[in-house]
Amino acid sequence: IPKGTKLKFSADSALIAKGPLVIQGTKELPVTLTGLEKQKYWQGIVVLNSLNSSTWSHANIENTSGINQNGWELTGGVNFYESDIKMNNVHFLGNHTEDALNIVRSKFKLKNIIIENTLSDAFDSDFSEGEVITSFFKNIGSKGGGDGIDVSGSEVKVSKTQFLNISDKAISVGEKSNLEANEIYIKTADIGTASKDGSTLFLSNSNFTEIKKAGLMAYIKKGEYGPAKIVAKNLKFQSTQFNALAQKENKIFIDGVEIPHTDINVKELYSSKDNL
Numbered sequence: 001i002p003k004g005t006k007l008k009f010s011a012d013s014a015l016i017a018k019g020p021l022v023i024q025g026t027k028e029l030p031v032t033l034t035g036l037e038k039q040k041y042w043q044g045i046v047v048l049n050s051l052n053s054s055t056w057s058h059a060n061i062e063n064t065s066g067i068n069q070n071g072w073e074l075t076g077g078v079n080f081y082e083s084d085i086k087m088n089n090v091h092f093l094g095n096h097t098e099d100a101l102n103i104v105r106s107k108f109k110l111k112n113i114i115i116e117n118t119l120s121d122a123f124d125s126d127f128s129e130g131e132v133i134t135s136f137f138k139n140i141g142s143k144g145g146g147d148g149i150d151v152s153g154s155e156v157k158v159s160k161t162q163f164l165n166i167s168d169k170a171i172s173v174g175e176k177s178n179l180e181a182n183e184i185y186i187k188t189a190d191i192g193t194a195s196k197d198g199s200t201l202f203l204s205n206s207n208f209t210e211i212k213k214a215g216l217m218a219y220i221k222k223g224e225y226g227p228a229k230i231v232a233k234n235l236k237f238q239s240t241q242f243n244a245l246a247q248k249e250n251k252i253f254i255d256g257v258e259i260p261h262t263d264i265n266v267k268e269l270y271s272s273k274d275n276l
Contacts, residue, residue: 003058004029009042011035014067017047017054020083025058027089034062041065041096046074050083053107058089066097076102076124088112092122099124099150110135120146127153134160141167148189151177159183166190173199176225181206191217192240195250197225203232211240218250219264227251 001007003026009015015033025031035042044064047054064077075098084107092100092115100115101123108130115122116138123132124147137148146167149158152175159182163170166189173179176198184206186192192208192215195201208215215237218228227249235254237243246252247264 001025001031003031006032006034008034008036011039011041011065012043012068014043014069015045016067016069017045018049019047020050020052020054021045021047021056022054023056023059023090025089027058030058030060030089032060032062034060043067043069044077044079044097046076046079046081047083047085048081053084053086054080056085056087056090059087060091060093062092063094064092064097064100074102075099078102080104080106080108082106084108085110090114091116093117095119095122102126103128103130106130109133114138115140115148117142118146119143121150122147123149125149125151125154125156129155131157131159132161133158136162136164137166137170138164140165144168147172150174151179153177154179157181161185162187164188169194171201172196173201173228174221174225175199178202185209186211186215191215193230194218195228195230196220197222197228199225199228201228201230201232203230203235205234206232207236207238208240208243209238211237214242214245215240216244216252216254217246217264218252219245219247219266219269220250221266221270229253 067074077095080103089112095118104126111133113135140146148163148170150172163186169191170186171193173195180202187209194217230252
């Protein structure tokens, strides 16, 4: 898709690629994919089993509602399945389904990504490997229960990235994932960062402001995975109810010191969330 292109889709339309999807926008002439004005929402994008990597630059992906084609449904507005992806300067706006961006069993590099005004989660990585750099997540989860970055069974690095007004967790690390985060800024979230179910989060040089429950939280949600861990250093907390909460058997270390365990009612933690 060359620079300056604007594609408008009807509500029952999707872009489905069984090979690499290349978007070649520029700062002056970005590419925009959106819905028709009267219908507003369209289903979105899926890239399936591509042998070569997709590359996207300077693109706007607006008002996706999730794939629904002849009984085939995907919960992401933009989906990559066993298809590697590199993005630079891509803006996801107004997603109206479970995940604005869902990457499954793929390698990825996301740089200068903006995801804002979502109904639920922003970016979901399942069994994937990659990095998120100098990105921004804003107004995530208008229906409640929306995470900024949610990883399962993944190996991910996040650096120099901001989170603003996140209805649930800015970063959620689960199901035996490993995530390294450096220079993270989180303002206004229910939970800053969470490590759960056999996962490990390494976190450094980061700021937490106006966090309702806890800046760091480690707990078990799915018993078959076991306890989780957070290793953190050089953090700043402001207007945060608890800096850190660790459920029994789980561990949180801040600047080399392990914090005491506390009782965490995980069922109650998720009872008010529309998506778990």
